[in-house]
Amino acid sequence: MRKERFTISIFTEDIVGILNRVTIMFTRRKINVESIAASESEIKGIHRYTIVITETEDLVKKLVLQIDKQVEVVKAVYHIDSEIVYQEIALYKVATSILASGGKAERIVRAHNARVLSVEIEFTVLEKTGHKDETQQLFEELEPYGILEFVRSGRVAITKPMRTLDSIVKGLEDLVEK
Amino acid sequence: METKEIKNKVRKEQQLMTGAQAVVHSLIAEGVDLMFGYPGGAIMPVYDALYDVQDSLTHVLTRHEQGATHAAQGYARATGKVGVCIATSGPGATNLITGIADAQIDSTPMVCITGQVASHLLGTDAFQETDVIGISMPVTKWNFQVTRAEEIPMAIAKAFYIARTGKPGPVLVDITKDAQFGEVAFNYVPFKGMRSYVPTPALEMDSLTKAAALINTAKKPFILFGQGVVLSGAEEEFKTFIEKTGIPSAWTILGLSALNSDHYLNVGMLGMHGNYAPNKMTNECDVLIAIGMRFDDRVTGDLSRYATQAKVVHLEIDPAEIDKNVKTDVAVLGDAKETLEELTKIVDQREHAEWLAEFRALEQEEIDTVINEELSPKSDVMTMGEVIHQINEVSDQKNIFVTDVGQHQMIACRYAKFKQSRSMITSGGLGTMGFCLPAAIGAKMGMPNSQVIGIIGDGGFQMTIQELGTIFQCKTAVKIVVLNNEFLGMVRQWQELFFDKRYASTEMVNPDFQTIVKGYGIATKKVIERADLESSVKEMLAHDGSYFLEVMVGKENNVFPMVPTGASVSEIRLK
Numbered sequence: 001m002r003k004e005r006f007t008i009s010i011f012t013e014d015i016v017g018i019l020n021r022v023t024i025m026f027t028r029r030k031i032n033v034e035s036i037a038a039s040e041s042e043i044k045g046i047h048r049y050t051i052v053i054t055e056t057e058d059l060v061k062k063l064v065l066q067i068d069k070q071v072e073v074v075k076a077v078y079h080i081d082s083e084i085v086y087q088e089i090a091l092y093k094v095a096t097s098i099l100a101s102g103g104k105a106e107r108i109v110r111a112h113n114a115r116v117l118s119v120e121i122e123f124t125v126l127e128k129t130g131h132k133d134e135t136q137q138l139f140e141e142l143e144p145y146g147i148l149e150f151v152r153s154g155r156v157a158i159t160k161p162m163r164t165l166d167s168i169v170k171g172l173e174d175l176v177e178k
Numbered sequence: 179m180e181t182k183e184i185k186n187k188v189r190k191e192q193q194l195m196t197g198a199q200a201v202v203h204s205l206i207a208e209g210v211d212l213m214f215g216y217p218g219g220a221i222m223p224v225y226d227a228l229y230d231v232q233d234s235l236t237h238v239l240t241r242h243e244q245g246a247t248h249a250a251q252g253y254a255r256a257t258g259k260v261g262v263c264i265a266t267s268g269p270g271a272t273n274l275i276t277g278i279a280d281a282q283i284d285s286t287p288m289v290c291i292t293g294q295v296a297s298h299l300l301g302t303d304a305f306q307e308t309d310v311i312g313i314s315m316p317v318t319k320w321n322f323q324v325t326r327a328e329e330i331p332m333a334i335a336k337a338f339y340i341a342r343t344g345k346p347g348p349v350l351v352d353i354t355k356d357a358q359f360g361e362v363a364f365n366y367v368p369f370k371g372m373r374s375y376v377p378t379p380a381l382e383m384d385s386l387t388k389a390a391a392l393i394n395t396a397k398k399p400f401i402l403f404g405q406g407v408v409l410s411g412a413e414e415e416f417k418t419f420i421e422k423t424g425i426p427s428a429w430t431i432l433g434l435s436a437l438n439s440d441h442y443l444n445v446g447m448l449g450m451h452g453n454y455a456p457n458k459m460t461n462e463c464d465v466l467i468a469i470g471m472r473f474d475d476r477v478t479g480d481l482s483r484y485a486t487q488a489k490v491v492h493l494e495i496d497p498a499e500i501d502k503n504v505k506t507d508v509a510v511l512g513d514a515k516e517t518l519e520e521l522t523k524i525v526d527q528r529e530h531a532e533w534l535a536e537f538r539a540l541e542q543e544e545i546d547t548v549i550n551e552e553l554s555p556k557s558d559v560m561t562m563g564e565v566i567h568q569i570n571e572v573s574d575q576k577n578i579f580v581t582d583v584g585q586h587q588m589i590a591c592r593y594a595k596f597k598q599s600r601s602m603i604t605s606g607g608l609g610t611m612g613f614c615l616p617a618a619i620g621a622k623m624g625m626p627n628s629q630v631i632g633i634i635g636d637g638g639f640q641m642t643i644q645e646l647g648t649i650f651q652c653k654t655a656v657k658i659v660v661l662n663n664e665f666l667g668m669v670r671q672w673q674e675l676f677f678d679k680r681y682a683s684t685e686m687v688n689p690d691f692q693t694i695v696k697g698y699g700i701a702t703k704k705v706i707e708r709a710d711l712e713s714s715v716k717e718m719l720a721h722d723g724s725y726f727l728e729v730m731v732g733k734e735n736n737v738f739p740m741v742p743t744g745a746s747v748s749e750i751r752l753k
């Protein structure tokens with residue numbers, strides 16, 4: 001089976017240690033996590049992790065079931081790229097001097113629709129939101145001019161299927177004995 | 179009234195107590211009357227609270243925390259109740275890990291309580307601080323650190339609920355010392371469930387119907403059953419189901435004893451050292467019905483050549499087990515008891531006499547080439563099998579067997595006879611040497627009226643031999659049989675077969691076990707000659723208290739049949 005990129009969304013109770021419990025499921029199978037993002041979800045008290053890995057679907061299916069069965073994991077699901085809308089954010093710190101108006105670097109920044117977040121005498125911080133290949137493209141084009149610091153966030157993703165977390169949680173809550 | 183008296187009265191009315199007292203009262207509220215453990219600094223407040231409730235809650239002092247976990251496991255597996263063990267922080271907590279890992283892989287309900295350094299010291303490398311939450315996370319079903327007294331009743335209620343429901347497993351509650359000293363208004367509310375944990379998936383009629391259709395049209399159906407049948411208490415439903423469908427049924431070593439040994443549809447043991455027929459027939463059947471088992475690699479051998487001809491039906495409580503190792507055609511999620519009850523209603527009454535006869539023919543082959551020689555050897559050298567056989571012969575076969583890990587374990591599983599469920603307690607998934615002695619103690623304490631017989635190798639015996647002290651102190655009337663081959667037998671067998679007989683570090687120069695055991699005040703006997711075997715086994719079984727029987731068996735005997743690693747089940751070797 002071919003390896004593909006999968007985005008795994010894991011919804012958990014908001015408690016200490018659950019991230020560890022989740023990542024153990026990856027490390028014990030020696031799966032490299034390409035990116036991870038953690039945040040709140042639309043429901044109070046439920047956190048979500050977005051984890052990107054490249055593996056066969058067969059393995060991802062088993063992995064996600066093993067994550068899903070962890071107590072305090074509310075739900076775990078996986079998607080391929082076409083089933084989600086996703087973004088990453090990248091920040092670039094460059095010397096302010098390279099961005100002189102009309103210069104080549106300035107044109108690159110403009111062409112990429114990157115945002116200027118902060119301008120200091122010595123350096124400027126640029127922001128570009130997009131898919132990895134886009135933020136990477138900007139990185140490569142700016143590289144000859146010198147990038148002083150670079151960081152890219154983990155992928156965050158919203159799923160296209162319309163089943164809401166709220167309905168899933170309600171369904172699960174109905175199962176609990178009153 | 180004096181102010182002090184008033185204060186005490188108020189305390190009582192509000193059920194104010196220390197966190198440590200809340201721990202023991204929570205345990206009592208959960209119906210715990212027996213627990214195993216070992217004290218130390220960080221858990222001393224709880225021990226102090228135990229002192230006051232000795233009438234309702236007995237604490238058994240094992241000689242090592244690993245022993246406490248295995249004893250709790252033995253107790254849990256014999257009784258079906260949750261096993262409880264307790265230890266201090268640091269080394270006490272780390273000593274629990276082997277037993278927890280064993281309980282995790284064998285789905286044994288267990289609650290472990292550990293003391294922890296005071297909360298303000300967490301993360302500072304304080305004396306006897308160890309991150310037991312981190313360490314135990316991969317091997318627990320759930321764990322939780324309590325840092326405030328008022329969290330205790332809820333944490334323990336939740337722990338018991340999670341340990342025993344769904345697919346059972348071990349949980350750990352780590353309690354900081356300040357939480358044990360803190361004050362809580364005690365109010366115990368049993369835990370009812372949580373949205374992020376669905377213990378038992380709902381039964382789907384659709385998959386049941388599909389399963390029934392496959393079963394009803396099968397020409398050569400074959401059932402594999404595991405511990406799921408025992409854990410859900412579905413022994414009767416299982417028996418009814420197989421009797422109606424007439425399907426030959428084979429067991430994993432954790433499913434062993436769920437079906438009487440002499441049942442006409444019981445066709446024996448699966449796996450690496452299992453019986454010839456069920457391994458061979460796995461690759462002959464047309465419908466394979468797995469019930470409460472998880473296709474462990476010791477059962478399946480090479481997966482790419484495992485039952486590829488068969489349609490697979492899997493009855494299972496844990497969705498993560500479906501398709502994990504073997505692709506299923508029909509998965510029926512749910513608790514085995516309910517699933518089997520419903521399934522039995524919609525399957526046809528059938529017989530598979532010819533198919534069953536095929537099993538019996540292969541069984542005969544195994545009897546002729548392996549079993550007869552193992553149970554009644556022509557040579558003077560004693561075998562492990564004849565010892566087990568002797569126990570079968572002279573007992574009512576209502577014993578609870580507990581085994582360690584190695585050749586004797588496989589022999590005990592192969593040859594011990596059973597007339598009731600929950601009678602084989604063995605470390606299956608983890609294969610933990612040292613399991614038997616403490617587990618047998620726990621089983622005997624849980625089932626004081628049963629004959630509990632531990633079967634151990636001379637290697638594994640020495641891994642937890644200190645638990646003889648527990649037997650001595652508690653006067654536990656457990657029977658211990660050491661099958662002494664003066665080798666780490668199972669490893670030696672592999673060295674013989676696959677490593678050119680290069681016996682690297684498997685020969686054991688043993689001390690005189692008789693002298694050691696006598697030191698613990700345990701009745702003991704050593705059998706060197708066959709002539710003494712029968713009378714000694716009888717003496718052991720008839721003895722009122724604990725009894726140690728050491729039998730000198732062939733040093734280089736092997737366990738057969740065998741499915742070598744990497745081979746297919748159908749390539750099982752008779753010699």
Ligand SMILES: Cc1ncc(C[n+]2csc(CCOP(=O)(O)OP(=O)(O)O)c2C)c(N)n1
Pocket residue numbers: 582583584585586587609610611612634635636637638639661663665666667668669
């Ligand atoms: C804790 C632990 N360490 C190592 C092993 C590997 N191992 C499996 S069987 C075995 C030999 C057991 O020897 P013994 O207890 O004498 O039993 P026998 O096989 O001779 O019946 C060993 C070392 C194990 N299962 N558990």
